[in-house]
Amino acid sequence: MSPAPGGAGAAVRVFIVDDSAVVRQVLQAVLARDPGIQVVGVAPDPLFALQRMQREGWPDVLILDVEMPRMDGITFLRKIMQEHPLPVIICSTLTEKGAQLTLDALAAGAFSVLTKPRVGLKDFLVESTAEFGQTIRAAARANTSHLAHSARSARPAAPSAPAPSATAQAAPGASLLALHESTEKIIAMGMSTGGTTALERVLVELPATLPAIAVVQHMPEKFTAAFAERLDRLCALQVREARDGERLLPGTVLIAPGGRHLQVRRSGAQYHAEVRDGPPVNRHRPSVDVLFRSVAQCAGRNALGILMTGMGDDGARGLVQMREAGARTIAQDEASSVVFGMPREAIRMGGAERVLGLTEIPGAMVEYARR
Known part of the structure; x- marks a missing residue:
């Protein structure tokens, strides 16, 4: 052999x-x-x-x-x-x-x-x-x-629609109670190799009513803006590259800009994005660990962390911190991962509460939002 x-x-x-x-x-x-x-x-x-x-x-x-x-x-x-x-x-x-x-x-x-x-x-x-x-x-x-x-x-992307303002609020008819409840929750996702298509397959299955989602996908500078625009044309959720200081609103997905770290900070009942320069963490900038650690600190049990396909171990320790802070945590399984490195390390360290296949992750996110 x-x-x-x-x-x-x-x-x-x-x-x-x-x-x-x-x-x-x-x-x-x-x-x-x-x-x-x-x-x-x-x-x-x-x-x-x-x-x-x-x-x-x-x-x-x-x-x-x-x-x-x-x-x-x-x-x-x-x-x-x-x-x-x-x-x-x-x-x-x-x-x-x-x-x-x-x-x-x-x-x-x-x-x-x-x-x-x-x-x-x-x-x-x-x-x-x-x-x-x-x-x-x-x-x-x-x-x-x-x-x-x-x-x-692979799905063809529809023509781009005008992007909503980063400070846009819910439509006048939206439930204020739903808005308040949504701002209490946040979903943090991290992925690397194989993650662009995996993230697309997850997001296209999700309704626009989910809590705010913050994403780190290992990508070079100048690629993440085009990536966010592509996803925005395919999804019910609003997807864009994160900007420093903007509020994370329900129904939105903010993707870390290539070459810069993305963190989340809380002010009252609101979450805000912090986009920062800094040294690479686990050889990456943006780093999943940087995002996950910030969410563990500012959201704790009101967060859901999801670590998906990718090489290396970025995000594994951060997922452990999220779970220790009371967050719900998910790692993608080996069978559906292009590369099982990052989720495998999180599972080995005890950071994954659940191990799910790629097709099961959207349902778990909807379930989390409805609790």
């Missing part, structure tokens, strides 16, 4: 598709330093890549650019996920257009995103070698069936 991809004694076989010869050369040179990774091929566009992979064998992980000649990366990704599902890491520059294209790729089943700068690529990749290698090995072990499911069930 041969070793599993990325397991002990097995080098992860990687194929690189990028129209830039410089990017291909730098990626090859950087990955060659990792004895656990083997670059088995490179190609300047998807059609060449497809021919080679069909002829020479499929890799364990595909590294794919988004904007390329002859066939764009997203079209190629959808084709791959339909014909031969495998983990795909998107290589994208940090531009507004690139952010939207990358979100489309994640919705189509991509495993993760590598953000490459327009200048200083070699230095950036050399500095990120360890993290990049960890991502590739995690991709090789990922639950590919969930990535393929994302590709099959």
Whole structure:
């Protein structure tokens, strides 16, 4: 029996598709330093890549650019996920257009995103070698069936509607009692790898009557605004990128901006967002632990914490703190996670009151709101 991809004694076989010869050369040179990774091929566009992979064998992980000649990366990704599902890491520059294209790729089943700068690529990749290698090995072990499911069930986003004011209040006919009760509760959610599609699958099932939801999804700067806009077009809830000082209102979802921490503070019966700079926590900014700890302190038993798919252990200790403060807590189960790292650590530490599959989480959130 041969070793599993990325397991002990097995080098992860990687194929690189990028129209830039410089990017291909730098990626090859950087990955060659990792004895656990083997670059088995490179190609300047998807059609060449497809021919080679069909002829020479499929890799364990595909590294794919988004904007390329002859066939764009997203079209190629959808084709791959339909014909031969495998983990795909998107290589994208940090531009507004690139952010939207990358979100489309994640919705189509991509495993993760590598953000490459327009200048200083070699230095950036050399500095990120360890993290990049960890991502590739995690991709090789990922639950590919969930990535393929994302590709099959990706929903087109409707045209954007004007965003409501951050200070908007409930409609005149709304129940003041319901508003008061809702502001006493808060839901905090955290996720990383595989989380963009997992969060979408949860939020689209929820009514607009839930308590305020604060979310940390590990994403680079410039990506979270486009991500929030996409979710807002798909959901009954109002979704937007969090702004410092704004109130968390029932029926709204605030997503931590990439590159900044999100915390929640309470003033009387109201919750407010604090968006802050600061050092990375658990190698991440925003960090799930930062959000969860703040919610444990300001909401205690009036909160629900949910930790979902992702690499590493960010959020595990914060979920423990939430549970110790009296909050209800949920961890996503292994069977429905793309990567089980973060929820597994929370379960191991005793932070998860319940362990639920992805399709069970929306119902649990509605149940919590109705109590």
